[in-house]
Amino acid sequence: MAVGDDIGPVWDERGDVFEALLWGVVFLFTFVLFIIEFGNGVIEPEEEGLFPIATIVDFKQTMFLSALIGGGLFVALIVWAVFRYSSGVRDRAARMAPGQGRFMLTMFVLAVLVIMSTTVFTGAATLAQTDEASPADAAEQLGASQQIHMEVTASQWFWRFDVEGIPSTQGERVVLPANTLVVFETTSADVIHSFAIKELGITKDAVPGQTNQAWFMVNHVEGETSVQAGGESLPADRYEVHCAELCGKGHSKMLASVYVVGQEDYHTWAEAQGGEAALESTGVGGGEHSEEEEGGHDEGGDGGMDMDEDGEMDMGSEGDDH
């Protein structure tokens, strides 16, 4: 480019305009990718009845949305600058006055601070309701009246699940009840593994010499698949278990399945295994053993079929009072 072309005609002999357009399109490509990447997060369907993921999803979608708006705006500005302010289509740069745009910069910093602190507070609240919540807190917040304990032991390269009440250790597949808070403890026999059910929003490292506790809860069974128990076929949902920490050769094949069946079906299944369904009351809401209690039924409304029946009975008795 020759010296002193600054005040020349816009079209110059080297086809600079075409070049500016080409590179504008290249950066437009990054902008479109940006919109798709973060836009997909926004329109992700809600994970109803699966915890803790359902609690996380709202927060996650909000973050995707603010990334889409805030980040997308800036990528759009960059694309625009490449189209509009390229040397091919512009003969000179605008002067930058001393102290110019100081107000804008201040506003920008303030906006970032506001978004940051909002994210911090919402994120803290979400964390407090999910991974940071003790099983007791989780039971209360989800209205789970029953819980079951499970021990997860990882070794190279398989999982071992010991569910309370079931005499046999379960490997590749473990059956658990719905509408029940599953409280689990992870540990490892050799190297560091990580117990992950991404569909439920769970990742918990299994560290040798240490146990980590977490929980999850599935509130409905779609019946996509089934579990066989003593000749009976029980409708179940399947959730994939991954190892989420590189643990050596077999890392990518260290898989397992969690099958969730309805509470009634779980009793059937447990008996077929020669054990019993060791569901404990969490002391929250009404359980099977707290039918005499009065207040708790409505809160525990999502606790299972028994609960629904209780609810109807209550409504009936209220009708009698009138």
Added chain:
Amino acid sequence: MSTETAGEHGHDEEHGHHGPTGWRYWLYTTDHKVIGIIYLWHAIFAFALGGLAALIFRTDLAVAPELEYLSLLGYNSLVSIHALTMIFFVIIPLQGAFFNYMLPLFLGADEMAWPRMNALGAWGITAGLTVLYTPMVGNFLGYTGVPTAAGWFQYPPLNTMMNSVGQDAGILGVAILAISSTGSAANFFVTILNERDPEMGWMDLPPFVWFTVFTNVLALYSIPWALDALGMVWLERNLAMSFFTARAGGDPLLYQWIWWTFGHPEVYVLVLPGMGIAAEVISRFSERPIYGYKPLIASTAIVSVASMGVWAHHMYATGLAASRYAFMVFSMAIFLGFGVYIYSMVATMWKGRLHLTTPMLFSISVVVGLLYSGMDGAFFGQPATDLQFHSTYFVVGHFHFTIVTVGLFGLLAGVYYWYPRMTGRMYNTKLAKFHAFTTIVGMFGLFFMMAMLGDGTAPGSDGVMMMRRYATYVYAPQLQLGHIITTVFAYVAAIGQLAFFVNLLWSLRAGEEVTDPWDDLFSGQNMPSPEWDGLPYKPPTAIAVSEATDGGEEAVPDGGAETDDEVDVQGGER
């Protein structure tokens, strides 16, 4: 390579020195320029090696859900080698090339503070790279097991349990590089402190020098932690000490605390030089002084300090409890720093006159890449969302955006900006733009696809997330379509890198001889840069530039000619 050898040598002879010739010239040198070129070629060579490793396993991922060509351990090994090469032997040497070559020019110094330590740093790269790759050669020949295969952060007890010479070699290779780059980081920092031209105040420093300061302070702080962690693993492996084995009283998590104390500042060591070069280039190629110089420096300082306090966000799933709240706050604070950088870059470009040369294209990509990596990264700063995305391809996409589209793209901008200064020859600009085109489209597409695979939105994935470091994806064969698209983007990028290597090597002999290829572009802007124009140097402030060009967009068209005259006077001063 002989071309610049002759040039440098001739220069020496003018001063009456009779230095060694041939290979001795390279081996014995303590000249910062020659050492910078040694760094450069090391980085380019390692870049080809690391890229090839990535292409091999990426291809295998696309071919079938099960591995076709590699063994499971071989896959892990290639992934580890790719990461270690790219992080320690590409980005760090490539930035070292510019620190070495450019710092004395920027500062008006005749040499680095400690030239011999500088030479040691250069040959440390050779030693480290050799040690890292020897087991790979050994493995091909059938003498040794696979090279290091525990990932780049190689957590024990996995690392201590792997019975292979490659594992020790991986530790030692990185340790050698860590030792040499600790020395070099001290050297760079002290050079800026002590060798600066007396006329040059702290607030006169070009942004690249400021980013170099922060980079090397962070390197000095963080790299010893890596040596601690790796040293302890080495002792445990070879001298049966027990730091990390639970059943012998050790704590497996101890390693993670030490490693990530290194690991997070290290990421900023990788990206800050690239960002500094991008700031330099965007300002000059937009014909505008950097917008908000002081806020930019302040925000980089914030980022550097904050980066030392966020390491545990790599460990949210390890069983950490309430301390996660604190690490979340620190992690979020980083947005402020990088936000100001992005704002400053966009404001610099805004209403400027952008010369879309290759360095400028890469520099603009740095800003876009920083946006991507920041927005993706927010999900890992937040423990709640981190636990969903932890160890999926979303992480892989995130850190590739960070390290490649920010760190590496900035350094590539530097290569294209300073290659003529370093070699005295101009590269082929058409080939360079082809490289920029394929790299920007290929790399952004590649990492975008990784992110999509990771959050379960890739085409055909049906909501299933691709897990990180999985040699196979037998659990979800429908992910293959996503992997094929990813691999296609990888090949687009690879073709571009081929053009890059060819261009650099070919131009070394056949490129047009130039002293300052950007001279025409920048004449009359009163925006000098010391490495091209020499000292004395006054930073291009808004006042200085408006005095020189007097007007800009607001000026009446008739005033244009006068502006030009004035410009020539300014240009003559140089």
